[in-house]
Amino acid sequence: MSTENEGNAVPPAPSAPPVPVASPAASPQGPAPDGGVPTTPLPPVPQGTPGAPEQYPAPAAQTPAGPPHGAPGPAPDAHQPYGAPGAPAADGSWPPPTATPAYGDGGSGGAGAGWGSSYQQPAPKPRNGRGGLVAAVLVAALVAGGLGGGIGYTLAKDNDGSGSTTVSASDGASQIKRAPGTIANVASRALPSTVTIEAESTNGEGGTGTGFVFDTQGHIVTNNHVVADAVNGGKLSATFPNGRKYDAEVVGHAQGYDVAVIKLKNAPSDLKPLALGDSDKVAVGDETIAIGAPFGLSNTVTTGIISAKNRPVASSDGSSSSKASYMSALQTDASINPGNSGGPLLSATGAVIGINSAIQSSSSGGFGSGQSGSIGLGFAIPINQAKYVAQQLIKSGKPVYAKIGASVSLEDSTAGAKITDQGASGSAAVESGGPADKAGLKPGDVITKLDDHVIDSGPTLIGEIWTHKPGDKVTITYKRGGQEHTVDLSLGSRAGDG
Numbered sequence: 008m009s010t011e012n013e014g015n016a017v018p019p020a021p022s023a024p025p026v027p028v029a030s031p032a033a034s035p036q037g038p039a040p041d042g043g044v045p046t047t048p049l050p051p052v053p054q055g056t057p058g059a060p061e062q063y064p065a066p067a068a069q070t071p072a073g074p075p076h077g078a079p080g081p082a083p084d085a086h087q088p089y090g091a092p093g094a095p096a097a098d099g100s101w102p103p104p105t106a107t108p109a110y111g112d113g114g115s116g117g118a119g120a121g122w123g124s125s126y127q128q129p130a131p132k133p134r135n136g137r138g139g140l141v142a143a144v145l146v147a148a149l150v151a152g153g154l155g156g157g158i159g160y161t162l163a164k165d166n167d168g169s170g171s172t173t174v175s176a177s178d179g180a181s182q183i184k185r186a187p188g189t190i191a192n193v194a195s196r197a198l199p200s201t202v203t204i205e206a207e208s209t210n211g212e213g214g215t216g217t218g219f220v221f222d223t224q225g226h227i228v229t230n231n232h233v234v235a236d237a238v239n240g241g242k243l244s245a246t247f248p249n250g251r252k253y254d255a256e257v258v259g260h261a262q263g264y265d266v267a268v269i270k271l272k273n274a275p276s277d278l279k280p281l282a283l284g285d286s287d288k289v290a291v292g293d294e295t296i297a298i299g300a301p302f303g304l305s306n307t308v309t310t311g312i313i314s315a316k317n318r319p320v321a322s323s324d325g326s327s328s329s330k331a332s333y334m335s336a337l338q339t340d341a342s343i344n345p346g347n348s349g350g351p352l353l354s355a356t357g358a359v360i361g362i363n364s365a366i367q368s369s370s371s372g373g374f375g376s377g378q379s380g381s382i383g384l385g386f387a388i389p390i391n392q393a394k395y396v397a398q399q400l401i402k403s404g405k406p407v408y409a410k411i412g413a414s415v416s417l418e419d420s421t422a423g424a425k426i427t428d429q430g431a432s433g434s435a436a437v438e439s440g441g442p443a444d445k446a447g448l449k450p451g452d453v454i455t456k457l458d459d460h461v462i463d464s465g466p467t468l469i470g471e472i473w474t475h476k477p478g479d480k481v482t483i484t485y486k487r488g489g490q491e492h493t494v495d496l497s498l499g500s501r502a503g504d505g
Contacts, residue, residue, distance in 0.1 A: 193296055193357040194308045200281045201298050201350060202245035203305040204229055204255075204269070208236040217299040217350030218245060218269065219281050219359065221397060225274025228397050229349030230364050230388075231260045231267040231332070245271060248306045259400030262504040263408060264473065265322075265332035265364055266388065266396040267349075281351060284358030286337060286389035289313050294355040295339045297363055297385070299347030311341030311383075317460065319467045320386045322365050330504070333470035335460075336386035337361045343385035352387040361387030392474055409475045409498040411483070412441020413448055415465035423455040423486070424468035446483065446496040455491075456484035472498065 185191040200220040204227075207213035216233030220226075227245055234257050237243040246252040253271040260267035293313045301307050315338040321331050339352060343363050352361035367384035399407050414430040414437075426443070428450045430436045436450045437443050448454075454462050458481055462468045475481065477500030484493050 188355060190296060190308070190310055193353060193355070194298070196357055197281060197296075197298060197351065197353060198248050198306055198308070200279050201306070202227060202247055203300045204233055204349065205244050205246070206234050206237040206241060207243075208241040209239070212236060213241070215300050215303050215305075215346050216348045217346065217363070219298075219351045220278050221268065222280050223278050225271040225278060226258065226397075226401055227255065227269045227271065228362065228393065229267050229269065230362065231262055231265045233349040234260060234267045234269060243269060245269070246305070251275070259404040259406070261396050261400065261406030262330050263332055264388070264392070264396045264406060265334070266362065266393050266400070266406075268397050268400045281353075282358045283390055283394055284354050284356075284360040286360045286391045289316065289337065289354065289360050291315060295341045295360070296353040296355070296357075297339070297341040297343055297347060297350060298353070299343070299350035299363060301342070301344035301346045302380075303346055307347075309342040311339045311385075314338040314340050314384075318386060319464075319470055320365060321466050321470065331466070332364075333466060333473060334364070334386070334388050334392075335470045335474050336364075337389055339385045339387060340383040341385060342381040342383075344380050347385075359390050361390050362393050363387050389474070395476060403502075405503045407477060408501045409472050409477045409479065410441075410501050411443045411448075411472060411496065412438035412499050413443035415454070415468055417465045420464045422463070423453040424462050424465040425453045426450050442496045442499045446494045448483070448485065448494070449487070452485045452487050454483055454485045456482075458482050 185195070197219075202218050202220075204216045204218050205213065206216070213236045214233075216229060218227040218229035218233070221228045234243060238257055238260060243255045243257065244252055245255050253273065253275075255269045255271050258268045258270050291313050295311050295313055297309045297311070299307055318336045318338045319333075320336045321333045337352065337360065339361075341352070343366050347363045348365075350363045351359045352363050354360050363385060365386045366381060367386075396406055399405070414427045414434075415424040416427050426448060427436045430438075437448060454468055456462055457468060457471045460471050462471065472481075475498055477498055479498050480495060481498060482493060482495050484491065486492070
């Protein structure tokens with residue numbers, strides 16, 4: 008399904024629901040990331056709009072198939088399938104289609120930007136002037152709330168008589184000890200390792216998003232759409248909850264995965280990376296905690312559960328030049344809004360299990376700005392995938408994608424991913440000598456499964472392939488002439504977004 012990056016409408020989700028995944032007995036409690044990235048123990052949001060979560064298409068079971076990591080679904084606001092008829096064919100690994108669901112309000116406040124949230128401090132710098140209205144409404148609401156509280160206090164004071172029976176607690180709130188595992192305890196430990204990111208392009212457009220400390224060298228992981236405005240000569244900064252603000256630079260970004268890594272300049276020596284969990288082991292019903300800066304309100308904590316796993320989701324920033332991002336997402340009902348993009352989705356133990364990226368939004372925006380908010384359908388990139396991508400970006404600055412070496416149709420479908428007759432720009436649909444070619448796949452074949460995961464569309468196949476690494480062996484089930492066949496192949500690789 009497709010969704011918006013916190014604020015934008017997304018195309019409809021695939022009609023066929025993702026294959027059920029066995030739920031482990033317990034929630035993952037991941038150790039610190041391994042590999043080349045040193046660490047300590049531990050969803051409308053637009054690609055080009057920093058901060059706002061992408062708005063992905065609705066769940067596959069609810070809407071037409073769309074290109075998510077596993078299989079994107081329809082966009083939340085846009086109800087257009089990722090692969091609308093006539094859409095260009097897509098390689099099993101890349102490039103993404105030109106017509107895709109919008110990320111959402113990317114934080115700039117402009118239409119179609121779902122990932123980011125418009126600047127709230129010190130003054131909003133919305134794209135197309137829409138974020139400013141959101142900020143004004145928020146401020147008005149807060150002022151009204153403060154005024155109401157003041158009047159209530161005055162009335163209570165005036166009516167206070169000598170017969171009051173109010174008793175004050177002997178110990179203050181600061182003396183209350185919150186046990187490990189409580190939301191308050193998890194939040195207190197994780198907040199110091201999260202940052203609010205402000206990205207601004209050379210023309211002054213930009214927005215806010217979220218990120219979290221990945222290692223002690225100063226690397227921060229976030230969404231690609233959060234920092235997209237600052238990639239080519241723009242400005243980028245990260246602010247910690249204690250008010251410390253650092254300039255930063257983009258180390259690498261992956262459009263297809265919607266993952267980016269930035270690095271703090273003059274990073275402090277006391278950074279504490281968040282512990283990374285195991286997203287493969289989370290179960291539907293597990294508790295979740297999300298941290299971010301919804302609508303510019305930094306350091307906001309919300310809670311929920313894992314609503315579904317392997318949800319096909321796809322999104323883009325809605326622009327004519329935008330390319331889609333795909334994921335086989337963790338779905339959560341924790342409140343996620345524009346500005347939450349790039350923030351951590353934590354387990355009940357405080358381990359990062361995903362990166363909040365997109366939301367399914369209603370067809371009409373709220374706050375009088377067209378920028379949609381949470382309706383309880385948020386999507387996060389599984390941390391197992393994001394960790395691998397982040398490590399590649401830190402190592403080489405470029406993402407590495409797994410591929411089968413065949414172009415598939417992005418048209419709305421429920422039957423599977425059909426290999427097209429011709430590839431992008433007139434190239435062969437099946438790459439000569441590639442994995443699909445060696446496995447005997449041909450144009451016209453319809454792929455219906457990758458291992459045990461049902462494939463209902465081209466976008467779903469792309470998202471599912473990208474949950475793997477180059478060299479992984481997978482089993483492909485496909486139909487040719489009405490007959491079903493099964494073949495094993497080793498995934499190839501492609502470096503860069505292309």
